[in-house]
Amino acid sequence: MAVSLWSPLSLVATLLLMLTLAGAQTSSDPFIHSRAAYYPNSDEQGTDRGACGFGSFGATINGGDVSAASDLYRNGVGCGACYQVKCTNMAYCSDKGVTVVITDSGSGDRTDFILSRRAFGRMAQTTDAAASLFSLGVVDIDYRRVSCSYPNKNITIKIDENSNYPNYLAFVIWYQQGRKDITAVQLCETQNFGCKLLDRSYGAVWTTTSPPSGPLSLRMLFSGADEDDQSWVVPINNIPQDWKAGDTYDTGVQVNS
Template sequence: MVLLPALCYSQDYFVKSRATYYGSPDCLGTPSGACGFGEYGRTVNDANVAGVSKLFKNGTGCGACYQVRCTNPQICTDNGVNIVVTDYGEGDNTDFILSPRAYLRMARTDSAAHLFAYGVVDVEYQRIPCQYGGYKLQVKVNEHSKYPNYLAIVLLYQAGKNEILSVDIWQEDCKEWIAMRRAYGVVFDMANPPYGAISLRFQVRGSTGLRWVQAPNVIPSEWNAGVAYETDIQLY
């Protein structure tokens, strides 16, 4: 008997599904998405973003990138649109609820009105690497943080085919890593965080398997709510 190797984690094939779009006066994303991205979720990836249902994965699916293409060749392009997951949403048996801009990008030049008239269309999708030219992973201090007693962070520019499963914070007095709580989406928090510069480590799952990636002193000792701090990490 020959035992076949386990299938790789990365998805390199198209899956059939359905997609729709949500109302937006400016055709961009929403700052109140379930991932917790805030304003970043409105315009990241040129506002080609989407809410997802089963692909949300309790928040670990936030920040993932997919190629989504409509399967009607008469009104849709062959390549479709590349989107970033920024929200959770359920539609009419749909996996994707696209921003109007992303939905439009699936249509041929002269077929946009026809595509929008359908409202819900059959699509196929595949996972693709996220690419943010010039950006490394950023740790943003969430606006609800209260220095120095409560720290919440949001992870931005998560490149490659990766999922960040958990975040730990270094507790210098105990000489150990302490898990932060996943509050929702990509928002992790902790009451009474350590004093001084804050070091983090991320448990990352991707095409190379499961690994820990450290970001020493990524948040300064006197941090400010609403500020994003760049790491030296590039997740590919």
């Protein structure tokens, strides 16, 4: 992918635009019909071994309302995307359903979603209705993508525990609001602005060997459904020069588009 470096003024303008866009929690997109199952051997929340690479964060994000996805996983691009999922059996299911975050890859019997037990039960009208849904195991659903929302949270960088300072850097991105996908990430030296394009190792894990030295800044490419709907966002805060495996760093920015 060809990546162009914008002037500081253009980057600031883009950042301000994205920060001022209102992020609706509902969607005007039409619902798509499919099927959903649930993790049969899990606890109420998700798994800390999901294919997105979120670790324990992937089990507890969004209160544990998470899901594995088949086609919607999109080789990791779909990690962190939010969907409204509602079952269609009027005897048991609520009109609202549940909003889930994609944290894993998986498929069942013609399913697009394998929900956490918590999320699966929250599609129901009542506790008794939830028990009936669990007994069915797989249910018909309607779903659509919606905006993610993490109040009072900025986009956060979690350095993967397998990182090895200063030779190998891997990280995942937490708390991404909105409805866009992060499709490219650059890692830049803050002193001379030299940047390198990172690799998506798997899921939501971005990696590089021989990372630049010194304090590091990120540039993240947010892409919408329209191929022309792309914007680079530059965090306010840098990754410190002495970054450590397992640490988290607040970027100081959030997006709502």
